[in-house]
Amino acid sequence: MAVLVRSGARSIPSLHRSLHAAGVPVEVAGEDLPLHLDPAVEPLLTAMRCVIEPASVTADEIRALLLSAYCGGDSAQLRRLGRALREESRQANEFGLPTTSSGELIRDAVLTPGLLATHDEEVTGVARRLSEVIVLARQAMATHDDPHEVLWTLWDQQPWRNDDVRTWGQRLERSSYSGGAQGRRADRHLDAVLTLFTLAMRNRERSAAGGARGFLHNITRQSIPADTLVQRGVSRDAVRVMSAHRSKGLEWDFVVVADVQADVWPDMRQRGTLLQADQLVAHDIEDVHPLTTTLAEERRLFYVAITRARQRLLVTAVGEASENGSQPSRFIDELIRANPTLSATAITARTPRPSTLPGLVASLRAQLLNDGLSKAERDIAIQILGSLASEKVGEELLVPTAHPDNWWGVREISGEDVHPFPPEKQIRLSGSQLESLVTCPLSWYLGRAVRANGPRNAAMGFGSVVHALAEEAASQDVTPHIDELMVHLDRVWDEVSYDAVWQADVERGKARDALINFLSWQAANERRLIGAEESFAMDVTIAGRNVHLSGKIDRLELTSEGKVVVIDLKTMKSAPSKDSTQENPQLGLYQLAVREGALNDAIAQFRELPSPDEEITGGAELVLLRLTSRGKTTVREQSALVADEASSATWMGELLEEGVAQIASGAFPPIVNDACTFCDFKTACPTTDEGKGVIA
Ligand code: SF4
Incomplete structure (x- = not known):
């Protein structure tokens, strides 16, 4: 049997790999591959x-x-x-x-x-x-x-x-x-x-x-296949894979002419002799290799390929569904029209499993789960798997995949013995982590605890640059004027990885708009700035666990009444609802830090420290730098964090208890939410199509 192709360099490497993967012995004529x-x-x-x-x-x-x-x-x-x-x-x-x-x-x-x-x-x-x-x-x-x-x-x-x-x-x-x-x-x-x-x-x-x-x-640079020095022997038990050119004069019982795509066969690229001497005629240079000649040559080559079969011929091509996708060559149509006994079959179903050991194991495993089979039939599958699993070559198992110990998803779910956060281990949470944890524990675990996130994307780069410039403008390190800020932005803009130059240009314009929105919001803001990028850290005991809380607040401001307001600058493209902002965990944690005195060093420079029963928090705001409403930068507010009179607890304290209990439980279930579309972990999440192979 032979598989013939128009272009060895294009088709043989992938054919070679696929046939090997399916366990088919293959002989590639060495001269067909550079x-x-x-x-x-x-x-x-x-x-x-x-x-x-x-x-x-x-x-x-x-x-x-x-x-x-x-x-x-x-x-x-x-x-x-x-x-x-x-x-x-x-x-x-x-x-x-x-x-x-x-x-x-x-x-x-x-x-x-x-x-x-x-x-x-x-x-x-x-x-x-x-x-x-x-x-x-x-x-x-x-x-x-x-x-x-x-x-x-x-x-x-x-x-x-x-x-x-x-x-x-x-x-x-x-x-x-x-x-x-x-x-x-x-x-x-x-x-x-x-x-x-x-x-x-x-x-x-x-x-x-x-x-x-x-x-x-x-x-x-060798595109003509190499001199391999040794002509390899040809095994009669292997499928020969070669170019149509090399097949001239040879015959096989069964021939597959593969990869007969419109963009491969005919190959209409111009060709000729090295010095183009064939174009010299008596008085001039003439194009003696017009397209019609090339097409006729390609048709003859196709004819050579299909006539190598003594008994059976199979011609294959792929028809892609998309409009611009690759399509079968016109030669296939011509072949069928010229030979009414031939027919074309469109194969849309999954190809059957290969007749290999891995293919056999997969079929037997599928039989175990097939409710349509009788118990006796399933018992036979179990027996065959059992004997395959015990087969050895020397000391090594021949088919380790036949043993259930090596099957995906059949092991016991791990318990306390491999708890990622045992009781003696401190739990560390920041404002953004808490938000991620309560939104989807699985996403938090994979992203923050395992650190399996994908690379930092351009949106994150955009946010970092705008935040950094807003901070510098707030602290007067840079003159708070748009032209000055843009000079600084241009110094680093090339480092934000956009896929195309035009995209970087468009986003630069949007970054400029965001900075203008920031400057106008800042100009209209009557509160005093206590500090920009203020860090805090505190160790507390929550639900019996030692917890380290930390964060960096974009801006901390003081009202004329002496209340402290937390500001978080955001570059998101759509605004969260007013209701959800009221329970935003990141803002809530920052307010809690103010309330618990974790930012007293900064606050003490602007007002007296509060007495034990004074409520110092004046609320929090999300300032949405990409969004405006009626000519003003969009702002979402969160009410001041105050304790419930009856229980003396805050909603934030309760949320923290919930989050810590979740971590302490060692279980991180997925929770479907608005951010699923952009989640890095879809392939590891059992709620998505991409991750449905994940058991738990
Ligand atoms: S896809 Fe959604 S539910 Fe799944 S891990 Fe990501 S955020 Fe959670």
């Missing part, structure tokens, strides 16, 4: 570029390299490292913004010698080891400008090497000995790597080849 696109060679060449011309390596390429079999990293490791580097970058920036994306930070950290050496190895993991290997390879290159030396250092010092984990090379060797489909795949990878080394060795023998840099350029 060597630099071979999955085993690609990471080595990227690592070589990190050594020779690091400036050309992009953040995406570094990420792919770290996740490749060569480095053996995983996404969780990279996320952890990205978070740590972003935090560091944010601390180094005057507006608390990371200077660049986490991908760029990881790229710079890997390519800059020693930059990761000062970080905890738990966090830097494979990125640090890759960085060290790159340094070693640079030293090798400084000694001998020889591609073979550079490659050997990269191969011999593979980043995954440590005491208990095998390197990629060792794993390939082991798989190769074990045989089967995995062994054949390992052989192919080793074969490709060997070809790369042989070409590097040849380069050494040719003095004009340009050293390591010349070798790298030659290999990576």
Whole structure:
């Protein structure tokens, strides 16, 4: 059987991967894949570029390299490292913004010698080891400008090497000995790597080849597949995958002509001989390769492909639903019209599970849950799973996924023994955390306790810059005039990561409007400013737990009656309701801090400290800098926090008790709310479609 495609470079790598994943043995004609696109060679060449011309390596390429079999990293490791580097970058920036994306930070950290050496190895993991290997390879290159030396250092010092984990090379060797489909795949990878080394060795023998840099350029610019030195033997038990060009003169019982998309076949790009000599005619230059000729050639090539089948032919293409999506080639229509015995079948259903061990285990597990089957049929599924689960190769289980211990979602839910907040541990809450906790405990736990948030987005950057400028204008560090504020804004605006320049320009205009709204609100405000960005912290006992409360208040102001008012500046795009502001936990906590004397140092500079029975709080306000109403900046108010006469408790105290009890319970259920649309944790939340695989 063979699978034929129009373009080897475009279609063969993905076909190769998919067929392997489905457990189908595959033989790819080596000449159909340029060597630099071979999955085993690609990471080595990227690592070589990190050594020779690091400036050309992009953040995406570094990420792919770290996740490749060569480095053996995983996404969780990279996320952890990205978070740590972003935090560091944010601390180094005057507006608390990371200077660049986490991908760029990881790229710079890997390519800059020693930059990761000062970080905890738990966090830097494979990125640090890759960085060290790159340094070693640079030293090798400084000694001998020889591609073979550079490659050997990269191969011999593979980043995954440590005491208990095998390197990629060792794993390939082991798989190769074990045989089967995995062994054949390992052989192919080793074969490709060997070809790369042989070409590097040849380069050494040719003095004009340009050293390591010349070798790298030659290999990576090769779009014509490489001379593989060894013509691989062709296995009769494997599916051959090759380009239609190479299939001329060959035949198979069953042929699949795949990826026959309109944008692939016909390939109407102009072509000709190297020096275009075929265009020279007696008196002039003539275009002898018009589009009609190209189309006829492409049609002939398609004919070659479909006539390679002795018994069965299958032509496949994808028709995307979207208007601009890829569509099947016109050649398929032409083929059906010319051959009334052929028919087209549209497949919209899920493809059946592959006939592999993982596919079998999945089918058997599905049978266990199928109420339509009899008990006897389910018992048979249990027996087969049982025997698969106990099957071993040497000391290792052959199919560990057949054992229920390894099934997702069947383990006992953890209890007190792994409580994330045991009684002796202090609970730490800030105003914004309390708001997040009461809105959705699951989101609070994942975001604030586990710190699994996504990267800081542009909206957060917008808010940080506007807040920082408002604070400076309030404290007179910057002249409170819009032109002056915009000069400061422009110095940092490029650091707010917008996807496109036009978007950054539009948002800059909105930031300007927000600052104008702030200045007009401030000009009309008759209260005295006690302080901007006032921090507080207090340790209290709530519901029997030691709790640390902290926060930073945007503005603290004094009324002419001597009451203290809390101001929180917001850059949200829509206003919360007046009712919900009355119970806003963040404002409530800030008022509680004022009431409990946590801000007395600042207040004492403007008035006498209150007597024990005096209510000092004068309420709180949200100032919504992006919104105006009747020409004025929109403000939402919260009444002064006062104690209930009967119970001498405040609503805020009760809310804190509720929040602390929630944390102490160790259970963090999801609560669907207005912010779900923007939640970072939809894939981990059982209330959403994306997260419905989550059990609890
Ligand atoms: S999607 Fe909604 S309910 Fe789920 S974790 Fe996020 S905020 Fe909570």
